[in-house]
Amino acid sequence: MLALQLLVNGLVTGSALGLVAISFSLIYSTTKIFHVAHAGVYTMAGYVAWSLASRGAPDIVTLAVTVAASMAMGAFIQHQLYARLERRRATPLVVLIASLGALAVMQNVIAAIYSPNILQFPVPWGSKMVVLGGVRLTWTQILTVIASLAAYGATIWFFHRTILGKQIRAVASNPFLAEITRLYPQRVYVIVVAIGSAIVALPGILVPLDLGLQPYSGVTPLLTATIAMIAGGIGSITGSFVIAIGIAVLQNLSLLVIPGEWSIGITFFIFVIFMLFRPTGLFAAAR
């Protein structure tokens, strides 16, 4: 029974991580920017939601405003930071350092406004328990899995069925040709970072509902998401999502045999295995 509980816990955590991985992968494969500040957008989403929820805003309003604020922040970072650096012909290393700087600023501003301590969400339904087949789950965990699967499906549909989604894939595939066929790559980069920020807002709200908020909590999920993106195959939405879930499940199941502090080691073990035997990733070139 403990194994089943750990498996379900892994699936729940993996669902949330899967969305972080999808969003990070979309941004990286299109813009080629290692958008570390994405962890800041993830964290900010939780605090925006907390501010609204603690003032008694209805859940649907909290969700809508948080997603909109995350999109605006992502678009602002791309338009005002990355695009400006690109116009100055900055190297990828300079852009990475700028992104790290943006992350540090966001984390510290959040810590200064809210406090660096853990904050609990004032949402009573979130922690109510349900027992399904002997496995204990909170409503937040159930919602996390449902929202995650829905967002994954919507992302796949958007990128393969809508003309904007196809244009984003075109820019990712050949930015030079996109420039000379009027696909406006710079505009597409702003849109894709905004979409990625909207996706990451969901785990940004749902994970703290379960575990509480902390200003510096976004880096570990981003690290796991990065590994999922590489092991899943850069550019593959499904690859990132599946590998993120796989990592979380293995981290949880590893508790049966080794202490919990080794779970990050499990993540890197999976990463090394992929680098050795399938360096292009599990789902390479299958977006």
Add this chain to the structure above:
Amino acid sequence: MLLELSGLAAGYGPKTVVSGVSFALEPGQILAFLGHNGAGKTTTLRSIMGLLPLRAGEVRFDGQVLQRMSVADRVAMGLRLLPEGRGIFPDLSVAENIDVVAARNIGADAMFRVPDVYKLFPVLAERPGIRAGSLSGGQQQMLAMSLAILGKPRCLLLDEPSIGLAPNLVERMFQQVREVCKSHAMTAVLVEQNVAAAMKIADRVIIMNNGQIVFDGLPDEARASNFWHYF
């Protein structure tokens, strides 16, 4: 005149690659723009498109000075570039390639719509769902040509379109280029290493050497001259 270059100079970093490049082309005229590797042909095409800033001179298209125009505005005016070896979106299907470019470039006055390019290159219509990157070299070039002409092209800048193609395919593709240009009064600047094939369809020949024009005349005049020592 449709496309006019006067005293164009351009380059990369501290190095000026081309200088004093001047020519003017009428609608429907095909120019074979030849020269050895590094002579400055691609640099000239990139400057015309606005992908590289001019260091001196001027480019006019349909009487308008282009210097302050963005790449997208030049494309909207009808200047189209078929880039060397990079003319498709390899991760998208054939139909997706055509659809995304059509969505941005087909207006009410379009000369080439989606059915027109499928009619021009029927092999693309036979495999719309195939990933473009897995097409053969010839089919990829047909797709690249389709993307370049969707909408209302008035001047095609073709950068080494025959690279990687079998000789019989090159001849057929060049004939298609000539037919399309002549039937739609479309100007073409053809940068090409396959000198003989390019001269067969050209109305005029310009040869570049070390960033400057060293020959400008008719194909017959080029053949009669001792131009091979520039290659």
